[in-house]
Amino acid sequence: MSTPTRRVDAREKVTGAARYGADRTSPDLAHAVFAVSTIGKGRVVNVDTAAAEAVPGVLTVVTRIDPAELGSPGFLMGGGYGFQSLQPLTDDRIAYRGQPIALVVADTLVAATEAANLVRADYEPEPIATDLDDEGAETLVQEEAIPLPFLADIVVGDADAAFVKSPVRIEASFDLPRQHQVPMELIGGVVEWRGDTLVVHEGTQNAGALRGGLARQLGMDLAKIEVIAPYTGGGFGQKNSLQPHVGPLALAARRLGRPIKFVMPRTQTFHQASFRPASRHRVRLGADETGRMLAAVHEVDQQTSRHDLFPSMSTEITSRLYGIGDFRGRQRLVRTDVQTPGFMRAPFEHPAAFAFESAVDELAYAVGQDPVSLRLANDTDVDPVTGQPFSSRHLAECLRRGADMFGWAGRTHEPRSMRAADGSRIGWGVAAGVYPASLAPAVARVTATSEGKVTVGVDGHEMGQGIRTAITLLISEDLSIEVGDVTVYVGDTRVAPQHLTAGSWGTATALQAVHAALRELRKHLNVADSDPVDLGAAVAATGQTSVEVEATTIAPGQPPEIIEHSRAGLVSFAGPVYPGFVAFSFIAHFVEVRIEPTTRRIRVPRVVSVADCGRVASPVTAASQLRGAVVWGIGASLREESEVDPRFGGFANATLEEYPIPVNADIGEIEVGFVDEPDPMLNPVGVKGLGEVAMVGVAAAIANAVFHATGRRQRRLPIRIEDVL
């Protein structure tokens, strides 16, 4: 048996054999394209489709769907399934620029595109508000607007009083821009009817929500809907829910009696899907003269849409970064005229950690402490919020090991004190990151054959993070079979409920279920839990050619009936607070920036990141995921902003050419490390999460490095050339 040195589906991916949703084709396939609103808000008075309908090959142009025929999917964070509650085409309201006003279906993509361009509409426009501070933007206190316990402000002790009494006080406000996920695979796929069964092939992180949401929208039985998504070409939160094109496609496909393909153009993915909202974080930190943190106040304003309240959970991590006795969070939501924002990789934690860890760096300088030492001195064994222990917490080890790998000891403390031979300023910065270790219910069905091969169908989605590889490795190691003898089905509602894979719970959730199924299998095969097994022989000994077992697992403390909630396609995860403990993943990032002496371009020649994600379930894909998150952090800190012209609304730089994600030439050396200590308290496989925590703190480490290089604090992202000129 050998441990693979690459992901198990690498060959399929690089040869193009991997089939994504929109890769499907069939002789009678029709193509759909949306025409979209060109105003930022108002009412559509009339849609002229005559020219569009005259384009040869056009089959139908849909401008209005009866809400009785297609209801709202409900908002993902409001007990529903959709990225937003608003279902376009069901009334005359325009809530945001780029909202669909017509769906064109044609024999070819060219005809559909041409026809969509010819759709003309008359509008009654209304004034728009796009920014947190805009006139007309409406600010709500989150815990009043959404009275749910897990969204309430975190308050421990009396932070305001403790802050005022603190000998050293840091106070700063940080602004973060709107950003978009821009996954390589565009949103879309193929929708078809097989008899009275609706089949959806679409890249998603949440096949269960597509199924549940369509059932709700179309008034259908869940059993008559199949969602198949073996591969998702990157989701990063943008594909975590039902998108508004699927319902209209299902209706059109039924009426036309043909399968329909829809691939959302890149520009529309900026307007018809979720994004990272603008946010502002005000942080107050009180400490004693040694840098011991005594009080923290973290106040957040976060953009949302008019029609949904996308909640913030920013203070969930900032209250746990250090052992601060008095903490007060406050989260407010600001309604603006935009599609509903959502979860983009480390959705709250990246902005929150940028703000908080920048402030911690300011504190280190205010008290003349080394930023690593200061963080180590403020570490805690006990969750300051609940008083419960952490299931595992190796943040200090991340900091120590990272400092070692980076050569932090060679740093000089004073800003502007390090300089390269070419005159560039060198800055070294550090920051920590935390992310909840959640778990979700999952079902795993394992079939083992007398040939020694195993097939598993399980909750989970392969969106590039390597879940298929992690599952394969677990089975291969447990049963002593080659990885080539394991077949994994994920993202398919025919084999499991397919709960949302997000929030870094995916791998741990799937592995926990597979692990339980393997225990069942061993029981069936009469093999003790830890004994080596000759799988083929053991199956043959049962007198059968194959043995099938199933296991269902849930998070600690969840009621067993949560699995039914998950089967309905609803978000059903638990954590990070469990009965008797809390669970988080941790990371430390060390960044070197170099800033040119004259034109001040900021470069990041090297980064060292060390993560505590519990046991590393798949070394190759884990390292890849961590490097990818660092790349993303560099983009989020120095490059990316979805630009908005407040006169028009929508997003101005909504293409891959204009939205400046990093290119290879922007990326230097990224060295990653793992503490790799199993966390058996959280689950039997000892795995926490990695994909999200990997990005938390990168931005602060970069900004702190820029401070070290220049002596100037950066309180707004992205940090661009004009900010350091």
Added chain:
Amino acid sequence: MRPFSYAVPATLAEAVSALAASEPGTKILAGGTTLYDLMKLDIEAPPAVVDVHRLAELAAIDTTRPDEFSFGAGARMADVADDPVVRRDFPVLAESLAKAASQQLRNMATVGGNLLQRTRCGYFRGGPAFPCNKREPGSGCSAIGGLDRGHALFGAGDACVATYPGDWAVALLAFDAEIDVIGPRGVRTVAVGDLHVEPGDDPQREHTLAGDELIVRIRVPVTPSGRGSTYHKIRDRESYAFALVSVAAGVAFDDRGVVEDCRIALGGVATRPWRSPAAEAVLIGERLTEATARRAGEQAFAGARPGTGNAFKIELGIRAVGDALRIAGERAGR
């Protein structure tokens, strides 16, 4: 996209005939990296396209003459960028191409077509919803008072502030290049400096070529300052980005170390490739020092008229000019 007729002439003569007989609005297709893009955006809607990208007569690169380099209009950007003689004797030309677009685009795009690349202004490309005089005359300019971080400091007016996006033309302008153009009325030569026009009252008009004229070749006089040259491009990322500011610079020294020739042209900051004779004059007869280079940069940006979000490009540009002159000076063997 709209239907269009498509012709593939086999020879240059056939291409000229095809263009002579073509209806108004016909477009010449070379590498296709920008025309198809603009057609998909519905900005260009030509009734006919004449595809010249296979014409061998347009592909030649000639760097053998001591007085002049000649580049066929159909030569690929990548081929000129990688040409060892160009890289050695005229680095500004090679660098202006190598720092443009991506490798994939450079493999397709031609040095002739590149000269006529249209602006990247988001309002121009964004569709009819945005007022844009370049796209729809009389509709207004959304960039004025809008998102103008990438917009022009020079050559703009009330009708349009869109930046000319290219790099290659900036380098050519600095070194007095000319283009040979063929059309039904014969062959003529146009200085690169006379090719592009400022928007004035008619932002739709971007250059002085007639619709039936085809660029045949680009000729660049070989000069000592070409050897002591660089294309210094400052952008938001290290590759695949348009210039925030770019500088084509060249210097040559006499035997006393005094600057006897100086070239300075700017990209990313003007509505057309922008040369600064006044900045060049600052250095001629002077020694190239940090101080004189700074003065040249200040002179180059003396008349800049910033909008709301692009004023930083003045100081950035001054420093970029200084750096470009330093690099050029090192190559000139000061």
